[in-house]
Amino acid sequence: MAALSAKTIKNAFLAQHHPRTRHGTRYHSGFCFCITRSMHSFQECRLSVADSSAKWLNTTTTPWTSFNKAVSCNAAQGGSDVSSSEKVDFLNLQNGSDIRGVAVAGVEGEPVNLTEPATEAIAAAFAAWLLNKKEADGLRRLRISVGHDSRISAHKLQNAVTHGITAAGHDILQFGLASTPAMFNSTLTEDERNHLPVDGAIMITASHLPYNRNGLKFFTSDGGLNKADIKDILERASEIYEESAHGKQREQEDASRGVVNSVDYMSIYASDLVQAVRKSAGGKEKPLEGLHIVVDAGNGAGGFFVDKVLKPLGAVTTGSQFLEPDGLFPNHIPNPEDKTAMNAITEAVLDNKADLGIIFDTDVDRSAAVDSSGHELNRNGLIALMAAIVLEEHPGTTVVTDSVTSDGLTVFIENKLGGKHHRFKRGYKNVIDEAIRQNSIGEESHLAMETSGHGALKENHWLDDGAYLMVKLLNKLAAARTLDSSIGSKVLTDLVEGLVEAAVTVEIRLKIDQNHADLKGGSFRDYGEAVLRHLENAIDKDPNLHKAPKNYEGVRVSGHGGWFLLRLSLHDPVLPLNIEAPSKDDAIKLGLAVLAAVSEFSALDVTALNKFVQQGT
Numbered sequence: 001m002a003a004l005s006a007k008t009i010k011n012a013f014l015a016q017h018h019p020r021t022r023h024g025t026r027y028h029s030g031f032c033f034c035i036t037r038s039m040h041s042f043q044e045c046r047l048s049v050a051d052s053s054a055k056w057l058n059t060t061t062t063p064w065t066s067f068n069k070a071v072s073c074n075a076a077q078g079g080s081d082v083s084s085s086e087k088v089d090f091l092n093l094q095n096g097s098d099i100r101g102v103a104v105a106g107v108e109g110e111p112v113n114l115t116e117p118a119t120e121a122i123a124a125a126f127a128a129w130l131l132n133k134k135e136a137d138g139l140r141r142l143r144i145s146v147g148h149d150s151r152i153s154a155h156k157l158q159n160a161v162t163h164g165i166t167a168a169g170h171d172i173l174q175f176g177l178a179s180t181p182a183m184f185n186s187t188l189t190e191d192e193r194n195h196l197p198v199d200g201a202i203m204i205t206a207s208h209l210p211y212n213r214n215g216l217k218f219f220t221s222d223g224g225l226n227k228a229d230i231k232d233i234l235e236r237a238s239e240i241y242e243e244s245a246h247g248k249q250r251e252q253e254d255a256s257r258g259v260v261n262s263v264d265y266m267s268i269y270a271s272d273l274v275q276a277v278r279k280s281a282g283g284k285e286k287p288l289e290g291l292h293i294v295v296d297a298g299n300g301a302g303g304f305f306v307d308k309v310l311k312p313l314g315a316v317t318t319g320s321q322f323l324e325p326d327g328l329f330p331n332h333i334p335n336p337e338d339k340t341a342m343n344a345i346t347e348a349v350l351d352n353k354a355d356l357g358i359i360f361d362t363d364v365d366r367s368a369a370v371d372s373s374g375h376e377l378n379r380n381g382l383i384a385l386m387a388a389i390v391l392e393e394h395p396g397t398t399v400v401t402d403s404v405t406s407d408g409l410t411v412f413i414e415n416k417l418g419g420k421h422h423r424f425k426r427g428y429k430n431v432i433d434e435a436i437r438q439n440s441i442g443e444e445s446h447l448a449m450e451t452s453g454h455g456a457l458k459e460n461h462w463l464d465d466g467a468y469l470m471v472k473l474l475n476k477l478a479a480a481r482t483l484d485s486s487i488g489s490k491v492l493t494d495l496v497e498g499l500v501e502a503a504v505t506v507e508i509r510l511k512i513d514q515n516h517a518d519l520k521g522g523s524f525r526d527y528g529e530a531v532l533r534h535l536e537n538a539i540d541k542d543p544n545l546h547k548a549p550k551n552y553e554g555v556r557v558s559g560h561g562g563w564f565l566l567r568l569s570l571h572d573p574v575l576p577l578n579i580e581a582p583s584k585d586d587a588i589k590l591g592l593a594v595l596a597a598v599s600e601f602s603a604l605d606v607t608a609l610n611k612f613v614q615q616g617t
């Protein structure tokens with residue numbers, strides 16, 4: 001009943017903000033873009049934009065009043081939830097190397113902070129940052145692509161981004177529904193007819209977070225931006241926003257306004273994936289013929305994989321589910337780390353007697369698979385599988401992973417595959433950057449992966465792409481079928497044979513109360529570090545426990561046949577605790593060791609850990 005009423009509230013919200021048409025959900029767009037499907041020249045497009053812009057000129061609610069008069073198309077009309085005079089704490093929108101915030105009103109205690117005016121300012125700031133970077137090449141006018149996932153705030157933020165960029169005098173390519181890796185790829189694709197490559201790309205996504213959130217990721221041909229770049233952009237955005245609020249914004253001459261084009265980029269990107277599989281199958285047109293593969297896109301942006309990748313390669317895809325974009329994610333959270341999501345794709349594989357199941361997160365930079373017997377190829381299992389494939393191609397290479405990978409994975413990579421396992425820090429960007437650094441110091445690495453399902457290969461420009469990971473599995477299937485047409489996902493399952501997975505795997509997140517007196521006015525990070533130091537000292541006194549000889553974050557300890565890692569979250573005032581052990585009893589012993597060491601820290605909420613050590617759940 002409670003769940004039903006929550007759904008009713010959501011539906012009421014949608015009905016109010018996103019009237020439905022016969023064709024499904026219609027988003028509140030209000031933006032006059034060129035429906036050119038890539039063929040129009042920029043000049044033609046600018047004219048059609050200019051023609052249609054007039055009707056919107058007086059309807060904007062953004063503070064970019066004079067920008068609005070100057071630019072061909074204004075931002076989303078009537079879409080802003082927050083008045084233009086609202087203060088925005090830009091630095092608070094930083095989430096590591098991404099920008100994340102609340103974009104939809106209606107959730108108690110979560111006021112909108114990623115407003116349209118703020119988004120316009122951030123987009124303009126990205127353009128300014130990029131121009132700074134490119135000025136050495138003599139560039140004055142940039143081409144920037146923008147795409148989005150299925151979130152209900154996607155269109156209004158796309159309009160805001162478009163407005164911010166064009167008002168600053170740069171051209172924009174709108175891709176519509178897109179994946180994060182496709183956006184990065186658009187900085188590399190050579191296709192002048194479609195105005196590619198772009199100088200920079202913006203993806204509007206908040207990955208698997210709830211429907212009211214959204215965010216921005218930025219790319220250049222060097223990859224995703226790092227934390228320092230994001231901080232720089234947010235500082236610039238804050239200035240632009242202030243200037244705008246005080247009427248000091250720079251007005252563009254007509255001739256220097258940016259223009260808007262629309263390109264069906266997902267078809268271009270998907271056809272590259274198709275070509276990659278065909279190539280590895282010796283040029284066969286339909287190398288997946290006879291294979292039944294089901295996809296679960298979780299109502300995110302990954303549905304394209306069925307029609308644009310699997311079908312052209314000859315696979316049967318019946319039973320694929322949740323392919324339609326729906327920003328309320330009514331079926332399950334689009335996240336391969338989520339148990340319900342993994343159960344959903346496993347059921348789909350078993351119900352349809354499929355050879356393989358594939359699941360993506362909302363923006364397709366993460367993925368996982370399920371074999372025909374319902375065995376998950378996820379987390380350590382997916383890393384092991386990718387390592388097996390990559391190590392066949394590059395014997396002895398180093399596999400860089402995040403910090404929560406299992407001891408079993410190290411044994412598998414080093415003893416069975418003959419590679420090296422470099423267990424680094426959590427965070428996909430950390431892992432990728434470390435793999436790049438390893439290569440730069442002469443330590444060959446071809447694979448960087450996180451247990452979350454993020455993975456990047458050197459051969460694919462270190463592009464963090466869930467779809468490309470699945471293409472590597474398809475290559476393997478296709479190649480095996482050229483030798484034995486009856487073979488299914490067994491070829492993949494065989495590759496991970498010998499990987500020992502722990503019987504008990506848990507993650508317990510211990511919250512730090514930032515307002516607690518025990519912080520003595522200090523930051524939660526300092527407090528978390530103090531907890532970790534204390535734990536480290538306690539471990540030294542326990543003969544059953546041994547600190548990992550090499551460790552790059554938190555405290556990782558072996559004992560009772562398993563291990564635990566306590567570390568600071570990348571983003572939140574939280575100490576995540578990961579435990580893996582051969583039995584519940586052993587896992588509880590490890591939990592008790594942590595609990596004994598941290599319980600004197602009164603600002604740390606150990607309720608969940610207490611529950612675990614008492615009940616093992």
Ligand SMILES: O=P(O)(O)OC[C@H]1O[C@H](O)[C@H](O)[C@@H](O)[C@@H]1O
Pocket residue numbers: 426427428429450452454568569570571572576
């Ligand atoms: O440190 P945590 O709170 O566990 O979050 C860690 C996760 O943060 C983000 O979601 C990143 O995209 C992931 O790459 C990372 O693994």
